[in-house]
Every structure is written in C-alpha cells, then in structure tokens.
Amino acid sequence: MRKNVEAPTKSAPGTEASADDAVVYKMKTSDVCVSYGGNLALKNVNLNIRENRVTALIGPSGCGKTTYLRCLNRMNDLIPTCKVEGSIKLGEHDIYDRNVDVEVLRRRIGMVFQKPNPFPKTIYENVAYGARIHGLAKGKDELDAIVKKSLRRAGLYDEVEHRLDAPGTSLSGGQQQRLCIARAIAIEPEVILMDEPCSALDPIATAKIEELIYELKERYTIVIVTHSMQQAARVSDYTAYFHLGELVEEGETNHIFTAPQNSKTEAYITGRIG
Numbered sequence: 001m002r003k004n005v006e007a008p009t010k011s012a013p014g015t016e017a018s019a020d021d022a023v024v025y026k027m028k029t030s031d032v033c034v035s036y037g038g039n040l041a042l043k044n045v046n047l048n049i050r051e052n053r054v055t056a057l058i059g060p061s062g063c064g065k066t067t068y069l070r071c072l073n074r075m076n077d078l079i080p081t082c083k084v085e086g087s088i089k090l091g092e093h094d095i096y097d098r099n100v101d102v103e104v105l106r107r108r109i110g111m112v113f114q115k116p117n118p119f120p121k122t123i124y125e126n127v128a129y130g131a132r133i134h135g136l137a138k139g140k141d142e143l144d145a146i147v148k149k150s151l152r153r154a155g156l157y158d159e160v161e162h163r164l165d166a167p168g169t170s171l172s173g174g175q176q177q178r179l180c181i182a183r184a185i186a187i188e189p190e191v192i193l194m195d196e197p198c199s200a201l202d203p204i205a206t207a208k209i210e211e212l213i214y215e216l217k218e219r220y221t222i223v224i225v226t227h228s229m230q231q232a233a234r235v236s237d238y239t240a241y242f243h244l245g246e247l248v249e250e251g252e253t254n255h256i257f258t259a260p261q262n263s264k265t266e267a268y269i270t271g272r273i274g
C-alpha cells in the first residue's frame with residue numbers, strides 16, 4: 001500500500017520539536033461527528049493516527065473516547081441509533097465507503113476490549129479460530145505456527161505452552177487479556193484498538209500489558225483509550241485530549257503532559273477536572 005508521508009498537523013504551536021523526521025499516517029479522520037439517536041457525542045474531530053506508534057485517547061468520562069475508537073473499525077455500526085459522519089481513512093481508503101467489507105476491515109483493524117473476553121474454547125482455539133476462518137493457514141502445521149507466534153508476540157507462550165488444550169477462561173485475568181491480544185494478532189491486523197485494556201487488571205498484570213504494548217508498536221499501529229494519565233504517559237507516543245465530544249488538543253505525549261497548550265488540557269492533566 002502507498003504510504004502517506006507528510007508533516008504532522010500539530011494543534012499546538014511551539015510543540016513541533018519532534019523525534020520523528022517523517023511521520024507516516026496510518027489513519028486519517030476528518031470532521032468526524034457522531035450522534036446517538038440525535039444526541040451529538042463527537043463534534044468535528046480531526047485526528048490523524050501515526051503508523052507504528054501508540055496514540056492514547058484521554059479525557060473525562062463521557063467525552064467520547066470510546067465512541068471515537070469504535071469509529072475506527074466501524075464497531076459503532078452495531079449500535080442502531082449511532083450515526084457517524086465525516087471521513088475516516090485507512091491509508092487512502094474511506095472505511096465507511098459502501099464497498100467496504102466490514103469483516104475484512106475488522107481483520108485489518110483489530111480490537112481488544114476493557115474486560116478480557118476469551119471465547120469459551122481452549123487456549124489454542126482462541127488464537128487459531130480467526131486465522132482458520134480467514135483462511136490464513138494451509139494446514140495444521142501452519143496453524144500451529146501462527147498460534148505459537150501469536151502467543152509469543154503477546155508474551156504468553158512460555159506460560160501456556162504445556163496447556164494449550166486448557167480453556168482460555170482458566171487463565172488469570174492478565175493472561176486472558178494477553179490471550180485476547182494474541183487472538184487479535186493472529187489475524188495479522190495493521191492497527192490494534194484497545195479500549196481501556198488494563199482497567200480490569202491488577203498492577204502486575206497491567207505492567208505486563210504495558211510492556212507488551214511498547215513491544216507491539218514495532219509491528220502494529222496502536223490506539224488506546226485510557227483513564228490513567230500515568231498509563232498514557234508510560235505507553236504512548238502521541239496523546240489526544242477529548243473534552244465534551246471535542247478534540248481539544250493532540251501531539252507528542254511528552255509535550256501534552258509537560259506543556260499543554262490548551263487550558264482545558266492543563267486542567268485535566270493537573271487533576272482540576274476529571
């Protein structure tokens with residue numbers, strides 16, 4: 001696919017000093033408005049998602065983070081009252097174009113949810129299932145290799161290699177979340193969306209997932225919704241701050257947390273609003 005290389009659009013003047021000489025945008029969203037049954041939840045959001053980087057979406061409860069995330073792989077299609085307007089592109093292609101096969105799109109843009117949700121199947125099957133239905137393996141050996149590779153990339157293989165036939169639900173919460181990440185990886189997505197992936201986990205399991213996110217960005221573009229500013233600061237390269245359905249500010253995480261340009265962002269990161 002042709003890559004989209006251009007200078008980053010920074011909302012905040014004075015924050016341009018960047019480690020990235022050339023930024024490659026994996027997804028571009030322009031004038032995105034979303035409403036539920038006529039109630040506006042997102043207003044004219046313009047945000048570009050950088051390839052092989054982690055972008056964190058932060059902001060007070062109800063500001064529209066999850067709504068925005070779910071636009072990126074058309075999960076909002078599943079909500080009958082939800083109307084999405086504007087343009088959302090993966091590479092050069094509008095994902096809301098009527099010719100888009102949503103199943104294929106969700107293979108390219110995978111999702112990990114707040115609560116680990118393994119299928120009621122074995123550990124092996126949880127990972128193999130998607131690869132099999134998408135025809136990614138020619139035979140058992142190839143499928144085994146995909147399962148092994150995905151579990152390794154999700155940092156889980158060593159813990160489960162001798163019990164691949166055990167139910168996915170027999171794992172701890174943190175292991176289940178890594179299993180869900182392995183399941184997402186197995187179908188070779190380009191983008192992984194994570195909706196508060198650590199909110200149900202203890203600090204040790206959270207630390208493992210955060211380390212994993214850091215490693216995964218070498219291969220994947222990651223967008224994460226988090227309520228934890230510490231987590232956003234630890235795992236993300238870019239941060240977008242939402243407030244009452246609007247994107248207030250976005251830029252390099254370091255800049256957003258140390259020199260926010262907008263008073264609302266500053267109030268949020270200093271704990272004055274939340």
Ligand SMILES: Nc1ncnc2c1ncn2[C@@H]1O[C@H](COP(=O)(O)OP(=O)(O)OP(=O)(O)O)[C@@H](O)[C@H]1O
Pocket residue numbers: 036041059060061062063064065066067068079081
């Ligand atoms: N399925 C839905 N039906 C109707 N309104 C919804 C639905 N989902 C979200 N909303 C509304 O859209 C707005 C944005 O919600 P959203 O869940 O995207 O916010 P959020 O920033 O992710 O919140 P939180 O941090 O609490 O998860 C809120 O006013 C919410 O009530």
